[in-house]
Every structure is written in C-alpha cells, then in structure tokens.
Amino acid sequence: NAGVTQTPKFQVLKTGQSMTLQCAQDMNHEYMSWYRQDPGMGLRLIHYSVGAGITDQGEVPNGYNVSRSTTEDFPLRLLSAAPSQTSVYFCASSYGIGLSGNTIYFGEGSWLTVV
Amino acid sequence: GQQVMQIPQYQHVQEGEDFTTYCNSSTTLSNIQWYKQRPGGHPVFLIQLVKSGEVKKQKRLTFQFGEAKKNSSLHITATQTTDVGTYFCAGPGGTALIFGKGTTLSVSS
Numbered sequence: 742n743a744g745v746t747q748t749p750k751f752q753v754l755k756t757g758q759s760m761t762l763q764c765a766q767d768m769n770h771e772y773m774s775w776y777r778q779d780p781g782m783g784l785r786l787i788h789y790s791v792g793a794g795i796t797d798q799g800e801v802p803n804g805y806n807v808s809r810s811t812t813e814d815f816p817l818r819l820l821s822a823a824p825s826q827t828s829v830y831f832c833a834s835s836y837g838i839g840l841s842g843n844t845i846y847f848g849e850g851s852w853l854t855v856v
Numbered sequence: 857g858q859q860v861m862q863i864p865q866y867q868h869v870q871e872g873e874d875f876t877t878y879c880n881s882s883t884t885l886s887n888i889q890w891y892k893q894r895p896g897g898h899p900v901f902l903i904q905l906v907k908s909g910e911v912k913k914q915k916r917l918t919f920q921f922g923e924a925k926k927n928s929s930l931h932i933t934a935t936q937t938t939d940v941g942t943y944f945c946a947g948p949g950g951t952a953l954i955f956g957k958g959t960t961l962s963v964s965s
Contacts, residue, residue, distance in 0.1 A: 774952065781865070783957035784899070784944065791951060799952060831898060844889070845946075845953055847898040 743767050747832050747848035754822040754855045762817040762851050764832030772835045772843070773815040777801065777828040778850075784831065790815055822855045829853070858883050858949040862956035869963055875932040877959035879945035888921055888928045889953070891944040899944060935963050 748763045766773065774789035786799030790809040804826060806818040815834075819826060830851045835843040859882040869875050879888065887906045891899040903912055905921035905928060912919045916939075918931045932939055942958040 776955075781957065784955040786952050786954075789952055797951070844901045844904065845891075845899075847900070849898050 745832055745834050745846050745848035747830075747851050749851060750849065751852045752854070754819070754853065756822060756824060756855060758822050760819050760822065762819075762830055762832070762853075764815045764817065764848060765813050766815075766832075766834040766846070767813065768834060768836075768846065769812060770834035770836055770846075771812065772837055773809065774799070774833045774845075775805070775807065775815070775817045776831045776833060778831060779828050787817065787830075819853075824855045827853060827855045858947075858954055860945060860947050860949075860954050860956040862945055862959050864959055865957065866960050867962070869935050869961070871937060871963050871965045872934050875935050875939070875961055877930050877943050877945075877961075879928045879930075879956055881926045881947050883949075884925050885947040886925075887948065888925075889946045890919060890928075890930055891946065891955075892941050893944065893958070894941045897941075902943075932961075935961070937963050937965055939963055 745766045771792045775787040776784040785801050787805050788807040790796045793809050793812050796807050832848040833845045835845045837843040861880045863878050889904045890902040893899045903919050908925050909923045910921040916933045920929045940963050942960045944955050944958045946953045946955045
C-alpha cells in the first residue's frame, strides 16, 4: 500500500495564481481531510470529507475549495493564492470520523510558498 | 468551540534527561491520540487512550489519560536524540480530530 500520497511536494506560486494540491489514498478510507501547519499554530483543519460526494469546512476554509468525487481522491484547490497561504499542507485519511477514535494517516506534506 | 491545549510549546533537554508534555481539553474526551512529527516529516500516530485513568507504555514513553478524561500526558524517560520532534495530542471534536499546537522537543548530546 502506498498509503496517503500528496503531490506536489514543493511548489512556488505567484500571488493570484490558482493551483490544486492532489491527495490520494489506497486504504479505502471514508474520511479524508486537509490540514495546514504554520509555525506555532499546530495543525489546523481546512476542509474534510466523510465520504464521496460529501465535504465540509474546517477551522480555516477561506480561500480553499475541495471536492470528493471518488473515495480515493480529495484534491485541495487554492482559488487565488495569497502570501498568507504560504504553509505546509497535509492530507490525511482514516477509516472513520474523529469521534470514532480511528487513527489518522498523514501524507508526507506539500510545501507551498506564495510570493 | 472545543480547544486542546498543550504545554510547554518548546522543551530542550540534555540527552538522558526526562521529558514531559501535557495536554488539556476544554471538554471531556471520548479518547485522546498522540502523534509524533520528526523535523521535516509528517505526523505519525503513536497511541490512543480511551479509558479514564489509563496508562500505556511504549518502551521509554509513558502515556496517561486523566481520570476526568480532560487531560493527558506523555513522559519520555532518558531521552535520546532519536526522540527529537514535535509531539501532538488530538481529541475528537464534532466530526474532526482537534490537534493541540504541539510540544517541540530538542535534545543535545
């Protein structure tokens, strides 16, 4: 199993550009999520999905869109990149939602710089 | 909303010293999970605690869940350079897992 795969690993964007961070998992997990990690801020939830066709906002959703057309894929779209979106992004998946206590598996991260 | 707080934010120790990080939730938790993130890496699951007062050990790591299920701790005995990284606790909140901000441990030999 590859686990959770994120691409690209590194990306530099200009302000105003759009891009998509790809995330795929091969563990047949229903629950997928995107976090961003900034120094001193821990892991903050951007968007999450409890299954194909279902998405919801997390703590910091502004400026990001997601979709879940299949169980395996959960792409994160930056609509118009801003320097404040410079961060490390982690995709994660688990069998169930957080309440059930299922372990979350993280991708290796995507380092994004917006100039 | 629910908050999960961790202290300290940073800790530097000499190799061989002990280390403890504390996690406190604003609400009672059904369970708590601990993750470790090595520098430049991604968070990796360490353990889950479910029962009130539960204590679990993994070699030099001891995890405790408070009697009221609102706090938890991770204690490392005789730290090694391989323990370097950020340790996160996380508790369920609604339909997502809420992470603390983490404790970053550095170890000098």
